Amino acid sequence: MPKIRPLFFTLSAATIAAAAAFAPAASAEEGMWTFDGFPTAKVKAEHGWAPDQKWLDRTRAAAVRLAGGCSASFVSPDGLILTNHHCVIGCLQDLSSADSDFVQNGFNAGDRLREKQCPGQQAEVVTSISDVTMDIKKAMGDAKGEALVKARDARISEIEASECPDRDKTRCQVVTLFGGGQYKLYQYRKYSDVRIAWAPEFNAAFFGGDPDNFNFPRYAMDGAFLRAYEGGKPASTPVHLKWNPRAPVDGEMTFVVGNPGSTQRGMTAAQRAFQREVALPDRLIQLSEFRGRLIEAMGTDPARLREGKDTLFGYENSFKALYGRMQALNNASFAAKLDASEADLKAKSAGKIDGDPWADIEQAVNAYRDFAKVEGQIDSSGGSALYGYARTLVRAAAEREKPNNERLPQYTESRLPLTEKRVLDPVPTYAWLEEMSLRFWLSKTREKLTTDHPDVQALLGKESPEGMAQRLVSGTKLADPAVRKALWDGGMEAIKASDDPLIQLALSQDARSRALRKQFEEVYEAPVTAAQAKLADARFAAYGDANYPDATFTLRISYGTVKGWRENGIDIPTRTVMGGTYDRATGAEPYVLAKAFAENEAKINKNATYDFVSTNDIIGGNSGSPVLDKEGTVIGAAFDGNIHSLGGNYGYDGELNRTVSVSTEAIQQGLEVLYPAPALVQELKGKK
């Protein structure tokens, strides 16, 4: 399962805006439900049992969102956090060097004093949810176009700033649900010191690699433990989930609690057409070429293999996920279901809403088609971490001079601390990878827009993509956190005085980037936001309010069943066992046995459940989510979906969609036999 990763391609604002829409009427076990909208009656009707409010409250208070784009949970009173290995691989890589490769060898702190801080990481727990819909709608009034977006964002920034004055420990976020039908204020307790405690070897966590990703059967120990710290000490987390290292039982109920990143189940036919015809193929094509470049650039060079690993994994994961989406949209029967759902909504809401929101959205999509390519290429940091810093530094300097409610969203008081942390935390960058990313971006920009395009002329002048990338990376000092800190603290004066080539590029591109953003708000975001609010009315009119909003990387709960599926006439079983790893191993990557597996074959419980599937409705961002049983104890960590789940972005098919989780029984084998961590075992048992 993908963690949410920032993609520099065409994951444009349109994709994000389109995400915040409607899910169709929920079928059995479908739904990523909010905690204040859990469908107790529906669950009881389907399963004869449903969790009570106490169960829900306790679970919600133990659920953790990781700012890097994953989910997790507290599993001890001392801030211990269960998540996926692939959610900590970036941290492991940032902490590694040629001498100590924590990705390859895993990480086992042994005791708390040796736990290491993960750069840029932050853990967040929801403490309250309240409705601010009327407040936001009042602020928007009858505004249109860019003015509507400005009015909405200004009011959101005010609410977020006033409701969470303690920026060190709290964070407020106004979440747009049902595409503008509801606005909810989520308050979080935040932990900005998060450390790595335990992670298995890469070859255990990611056995099967990209070929097995999104497939099943799987043999992957995709689990890891972090710990939240406060004031330099393990955080006190009295509310946490009970660790239950047992095998799942076929047919038992499971609950997955986490933060699905984004779904687009409320997309209209026009939006889906744009995805199918333009956005997805274009992104897949660019992802593919970059992937190819990266694979060859890494080659067999040990340093590059280590340095590029996480980036490659991210690209391959995104590729597969998006390819699955494209296939889903091109699947005739799946597409017919989505069309039928739209037709049903139109029919049932006819005469009950104002105007024609479907036509409004189609018009906005068509207007956006004309400049999507330009926006995607020009308003971009080209996949370069260093140029990303430069753009943020330039923007932050300008935005911080404005009043809070006039700033771009990423720079409002409530979001500034995380933005700052991400720019200033020390993270290694690799010159070869930076240069390759910029070279690629510049050459694709020229290719897509043509040499004669004014934006290309402004960007490249008479330089070649290769020459310019080389000049930028060899000349910049932004890899040094102290240099970034000086530019952050120095504000616009320091920025303007800087002779750093990436800062200069970001400065020279800023006006055009802002103009493109404005154009996007005017022709797409504003009309679509207005139309989606009407679609919200249509849906409430047609189906009432027993429904769930599209995913927004906020806390949700999904209920389901431990259950295999049937494919091409073959029954796919619910689980694998750990011993199966030895049969699947070939000695060649990505099927090389992890060292600890090879050394402990005699000791390991080969019959322990390794990975298992369930019908829970999840998506990228849910990675690391605890899998709970009816008692509310943790029996797994969700880390993937099967190939059918990729269509889950647009709709849920209970026959085929499956969540893939690593069992707590397997992780317990990891803690006891493979990578012994007796202190953690005791802590998970509730013993100090």
Added chain:
Amino acid sequence: MPKIRPLFFTLSAATIAAAAAFAPAASAEEGMWTFDGFPTAKVKAEHGWAPDQKWLDRTRAAAVRLAGGCSASFVSPDGLILTNHHCVIGCLQDLSSADSDFVQNGFNAGDRLREKQCPGQQAEVVTSISDVTMDIKKAMGDAKGEALVKARDARISEIEASECPDRDKTRCQVVTLFGGGQYKLYQYRKYSDVRIAWAPEFNAAFFGGDPDNFNFPRYAMDGAFLRAYEGGKPASTPVHLKWNPRAPVDGEMTFVVGNPGSTQRGMTAAQRAFQREVALPDRLIQLSEFRGRLIEAMGTDPARLREGKDTLFGYENSFKALYGRMQALNNASFAAKLDASEADLKAKSAGKIDGDPWADIEQAVNAYRDFAKVEGQIDSSGGSALYGYARTLVRAAAEREKPNNERLPQYTESRLPLTEKRVLDPVPTYAWLEEMSLRFWLSKTREKLTTDHPDVQALLGKESPEGMAQRLVSGTKLADPAVRKALWDGGMEAIKASDDPLIQLALSQDARSRALRKQFEEVYEAPVTAAQAKLADARFAAYGDANYPDATFTLRISYGTVKGWRENGIDIPTRTVMGGTYDRATGAEPYVLAKAFAENEAKINKNATYDFVSTNDIIGGNSGSPVLDKEGTVIGAAFDGNIHSLGGNYGYDGELNRTVSVSTEAIQQGLEVLYPAPALVQELKGKK
């Protein structure tokens, strides 16, 4: 303009089969007309003038097809051939070494004795065209499925063998036109000794490189001269075109005579959907990743930059062409035109044909969808020249043991000489490129079909793609033409005794490849062939016979006008002048001035027309076609289309589609000023 290049991706038999269909009713200047079906009345009506039979006969007899996938023409009595530089770049590369780089520096023989033979090249001139439709249809009778394909191919192989008994100098080819509505026997005079006489520097021929490819304005001297030889001497070609080194005149009529490779204008909606949803995105994605790998693998290594240049150009050219097709199919107004054309045909032929060929084709497409991916990956030589040799050697050994009319088409008596020539001609291969190609193919096969697929298990066993590719390339001896010759001559006995790892792989995969081919014939080719014959009836019933068949890489003539177009409110002019090169040059690739341009700035005629556009309806395969004026003299060589022409695969839009040609005036500057070739200048003047 692309020459036709063999792509190992999903340019499956389906794509080819689908090509042989119908063009819609022709609008003004639309059409790739056969020489025995030239629309004299239509042309006269539109232009007030049309060439007479003598004009057509003389032109046909001077038109050359190059077996590598290009077009050309005789322009002197001594076998001198005009074509594009990009049609000879493969030859230049094959003849180059680290010491003499004919791609980079160009090639200028000076006199005939120094002209060098191009490996694998063959020139062919049509000598007669006759109708064999009834003969083939009788042979097919009422056969269905695989039997129909077999019966048709058997009869074709018999006709081709009996009509061209002189295999050294002639070649017979039965061409399927109108998707099976007509079968025509084309007889060719062939020249299997073709030598390179003159080619400019790469930086002159391909100035602007990939960014400018399929765009206009252009500044490219994409012209070159070959010479046909017979018995070691220049061939005598008394019928040839007159070289006319003058600028084209805006609005004058132009004729392009050449071999358009394939169009799909008769595709039904179901076939277009398959292209749009599956075939094109999948190929583009694979092309992109391979392109990325190749770019990085070449890096800045001078040897690899030279060795990989032509391959990279081929991939980039294919990418852009196919991307343009995908965009065309996803363009709403273009798609609506194609749908309307299909609806019109249905309406006008209603009640006049048997059955429902559209439904038959849809059924075949849906059946093919299920195994297209397997076929594309498994029945493939993985882009490896060496594995391609191995597969051909294994197949040829088996097929040559059969009677002519039972062989696979590529191995029938009429086609065997070219197949043999291509296997045995000495062509350099590059181990790094071979290994990369195989590694890529094997890893994509596993990715697309999954590790657990039986075909993947059979192919890889417990090897990794990387390990297996390394083993195959380091172990094979097939790079040596003598080894290939021994295996060709030794037949099946030698093949079976060989311990060459690529031969062994080809042997072990042969049965499965044949089974996939059979399955393809059964579920797709046979029913589609039958349905297309019905569509032929429908079209004749609806529109009569004044139409042209889809392109089949056989000789066609297109008429048009020297004319710019209007885009985004801007008038694009008809031509560029040579002096413009100096303004466009940046000093960085691909805008580096060719050495001869830099050195001869004072001497060159800066006002000479360089490249120009016309409305002629052409497509890949037409590369190198002579552009003729009303007098039948040569005023240019077609080498590209504008970006709109890429939709020309499915339909022609006279407002936007343009052919791009290099003028004879510019090539004359090349011959006189830049790369002086006084002997050629005299020869082109008709003086010895």
